[in-house]
Amino acid sequence: MEVHRAFHCLAFILITGFPGSHSQRTDVLEAYVKTDGAWIIKLPKSQYTVKTVEECAVKCDKEVSFTCRSFLYIEKDQDCVTLPANSKTDQILRRMSATLYEKKVYLLECVNGIGKDYRGTKSRSKSGKMCQRWEGTFPHLPNITPKTHPKADLESNFCRNPDEDKGGPWCYTTDPEKRWEHCNIQDCTEECMQCSGENYRGKISTSMSGFTCQRWDSQQPHNHGYIPSALPDKYLEENYCRNPDGEPKPWCFTNNPTKRWEFCTIPRCTTEPPTIVPELTCASGEGSSYRGTISVTVSGKTCQAWASQSPQKHSRTSENYPCKGLDGNYCRNPDNERSPWCYTTDPETRWEYCSVPSCGDTPGPEEPVIPEGEECYEGDGSSYRGAMSETISGKKCQFWTSMEPHRHSKTPLNFPKADLRRNLCRNPDGDRAPWCYTTDPSVRWEYCNLERCDNIPNTQESQTNPSQTATQATPVESAPSKIDCKVGNGADYRGATSTTLMGITCQAWSSMTPHQHASFTPETHPDKGLESNQCRNPDNDVNGPWCYTTDRSKKWDYCQIPDCESLKCGQPATKPKRCFGRIVGGCISKPHSWPWQISLRTRSRIHFCGGTLIDAQWVLTAAHCLERSDSPSAYKVLLGIHTEKANEPSKQERDVVKIIKGPASTDIALLKLDRPALINDKVSPACLPEKDYIVPSNTECYVTGWGETQGSGGEGYLKETGFPVIENKVCNRPSFLNGRVKDHEMCAGNIEGGTDSCQGDSGGPLVCYAQNTFVLQGVTSWGLGCANAMKPGVYTRVSKFVDWIERSMKQN
Structure with a gap:
């Protein structure tokens, strides 16, 4: 074997795709992973001036000064920087308008074939011995070195296969008794999972019973909240099995209407899992890396051993979660909870969070x-x-x-x-x-x-017409050329502003003084308004219009252009606190910051339920709020109030002239007011959602109401709370609501309790914030108690009733 290691050379070929792929790429960028806003400071480096990002990729592929693993491209500067580093070897920094392109081949931690192209960071042999550095001479004097094999990337002490050994990548070891050994690296074609499959990216798309998986971007046959576009970090591609929510292994929704979801059969890999973060004796983030010895909950209860099934039966075992440190009865976080927790030895308390010291000044469970x-x-x-x-x-x-x-x-x-x-x-x-x-x-x-x-424009002169149908409000489609404001990112902005946010005069787009540029000129972009030196957005920059500057030390900068926004649904004039407190226990809202909130009252003006203004003359509430009488004359609606006493000058009072209850066995109803509400800065509607839209899991939403506070203070004032949406799949687990939640309903709340709506909040809004707008996604419906652990609130899912709402308002 000594001779084998000494004389077999490798004519290494650097490919432009994944290892093992020898097809010609027409797009050189296919070989790279792109990350906007990322920057690496590393020497050595090479710097070039190029016209396109494709030219920069070619420079990286042909780099001779070092092995190019990534490159940086700054389009506005036409600047290309090739680097020997990537996100696995060096710290990534922020930099505006810089884009990092990393070669995929250097990010893979698996091998194709015999692994001659392996460029990962594994540095232990299959028996667990630490590898010796390739340029090192102790404890073994190597025959294969970076000098003898300059193209084999023999860097650091990473496993490599410079001599095409049929056993795959290997290394010299730091054990004096063992000169070299193969490394145990997963095959790229092997369908297996590490740990509980949180990072599984394979293509198995069949559940354990043989059902074909439903596509993640589909809502048929099963509605769900795992939306790929809203959860890009979960890699919910096609219909492949994934584990986005802390289950013991990957799963999928199935194409069988009678089987909502099922686990997939994916074997565990035989290679060791990658070490991403060090094990800690304090909690960093949600505490998934905590490996301390605290074994008592926040209320002083002793933790049950993870290997035990008494008194609490559970699936959080070391067999199901092999990488989570489930030893003894120590507090851990195996399933993406907010912080470390444990099952308790108290039969009456299934589980609780633990008081684990934070690694920094971070909020704990009682945020x-x-x-x-x-x-x-x-x-x-x-x-x-x-x-x-x-x-x-x-x-x-x-x-x-x-x-x-x-x-x-x-x-x-x-x-x-x-x-x-x-x-x-x-x-x-x-x-x-x-x-x-x-x-x-x-x-x-x-x-x-x-x-x-x-820089916020005065919008007092631009109030919505009370007779306008509020839910039909739309943004301004385009900014007239004389109005100096932008719509969206300002790609269509043609205003007159010609100074940067720092007050520097813009350089004319046709000029090359003081800054040379060729990417953005009137000739290259004839339809982008680059005729003079006004701020423009020719490259669709998400941060808005910009320009090259007349300051020699500052090539370009953004401009301060206000948005052309007008008052419309879901955009309160008084911005809410959006606090993460709780209705039960208190967070008094800013007056009139939730202007769609109404108080549903008896004829004697006693508050008993909430509701949401969705149109100048229509209110949405819960059907169970109307059980006391089917007569519209039994109810009154108060708008524009902050206190339950309702003595504000802004109060508007309306009678109810029509009640329309939702389909059978649903908890939703419409109330028609005797006359339209006056839409102003204290009374305005919430927006309705898109038809059948499913709110993504963990989306932060808000509930408001004058309901029961259980003696915690703030009685008589409108209160608010924010908490995450819980996917129905999770909410229907036996330990939570045990299958009670239907498809036309949704869950929201904190699993540990302490945050919830309560009696008197029924019928009120659950609104979720997106794109500068609050959208009504739920109607407060029911729950098992108020703010109880593992019993989140249940809300009627408004998106399932959009057709019914629009049809009912039109016909009545």
């Missing part, structure tokens, strides 16, 4: 209410403490404590004064505005959907 803050920012937004958690292009923000899908250093521990709680937009590093990492793996970060407080 504090978000401090009230304006939904605009001062200066650069470093002091912004509002509740926005959506980027300018509508992407959901990643939690600051999470390292998925983007690893980063902007954590509460590193920035203790930046208020990096949950996934709220913040500016911890002095950028020009609040921002966040996104949950989209292909977009590292974006600025948030916020404006500067001194």
Whole structure:
């Protein structure tokens, strides 16, 4: 074997696709993974000026100074930087308008064939011995080195196959008694899963009973909340088996109408799972890496051993969750809960969270209410403490404590004064505005959907006509050329602004002084309005119009162009707190921040239910609120109030002239008012959802009401709470609501309890925030008690009744 290791050379061929693929690629970018807003600082590097990203990819493929694993492309600067690094070897940083392209071949952790093209980071032999560095000489003097095999990527101590050994990748070991050994690396064609299959990306699409899996982007035959576009980090592709919600193994919804979902039969891999984060004795993020020895819950109960089935029977065992450290009775988080927890030895308490110390200044299970803050920012937004958690292009923000899908250093521990709680937009590093990492793996970060407080236009003169059908309100389709505002990202903006947000005059698009550029000129983009030096958006930048500047030290910058937004459904004039407190236990709303909330009352004006204004003359509520009488004259509707006493000057009072109850066995009803409500800054409608739309799992939504607070304070004032939507599949588990939730209903709440609607909130709205708008997704219907653990609230799913609502309003 010594001779074999000494003299067999490899003529290594660097391919442009996945290992084992020898077909010619017409698109050189097919060999790369793209991430917007990402940047790597690494030496050595090579820098080029190119006209297209494809040219930059060619530069990377032909790089001779080093092995090019990735490249950076900055379109506005026509700048191309080739690098020997990627996200597996170096820290990824944020940089506006930079795009990182990483070669897929260097990201794979599996082998094709004998693995001669393997470029992963495995560094242990199959018996677990640490590999010796290829350039090292101790404890073994190697025959194969980076100098003898310069094209074999013999870097660090990673397993490689420079001599085409039929046994696959190998390495010299650090064991003096064992010169070399093969490495145990998974075959790329092998359909197997690591751990519980959270990262399974295979193509098995049949359940264990042989049913074909339903496509994730389909709602037939089963409605569900696992929406691929809303959960890009879960890789819900085609109809492949996946594990997006912490089950013991991958599963899928089936194409059999009588079988909603089922596990898939996928064997566990024989190779060791990749180590992504170190094991910790404190909780970082949701605490999935906690491996400490705390074994007592927050209320002082002793934890049950994970291997035991008494007194609590469960499936959270080391066999089902082999990578989660389920040893003894220590607190752990095997299934993506908010923090470490355990089953308890108290037969009356199935499970509870544990008091595990945080690795940084992060909120625990009893997360504090978000401090009230304006939904605009001062200066650069470093002091912004509002509740926005959506980027300018509508992407959901990643939690600051999470390292998925983007690893980063902007954590509460590193920035203790930046208020990096949950996934709220913040500016911890002095950028020009609040921002966040996104949950989209292909977009590292974006600025948030916020404006500067001194740049918000006065909309008092543009109020909605009371006679307008509120649910029909639509955004302005295009900005007239004389109005200096933008619609969306401003791709069609043709206004006169010609200075950047820092006040620097723009360079003419046809000029090459002081900055040379060839990508964006009147000739290359004749339909983009590049005739002069006005701010424009020729490349569809999500952050809006920009320009090259007349400052020699600043090539380009964005412009401050306000949005052409007008008052319409789902956009309150007074921005809500959007607090993560609870109705039971308290979070008093800002007055008139939920202007669609109505109070349903008896003729003697006693409040007993809530409702939602969806049109100037129509209210949506729960059918069970109307059980006391079928006569419309038995009810009154109050709008524009904040207190239950209803003594505000803004109060509007309406009689009910028609009651229309929903289909049989559904808890929804329409109330027609005796005359339209006056739509103003204190009374306006919520938007109806798209027909049959299913709210994605974990979407943050809000409930409001004057209901029972169980003596916790705030009685008599409108209260609010925010909590996540729980997919019906999870909500119907035996330990939760045990199959009681129907397809036309939805669950929302915190599994641990403490947050819920209660008596008196029935019929009120569950609204979810998206694209700068609150949409009515649920009508408060029923629950097992108020704010009880593992008993989330149930809401009538409004999207299932859009046709009925529109038809009923039109015919009556």
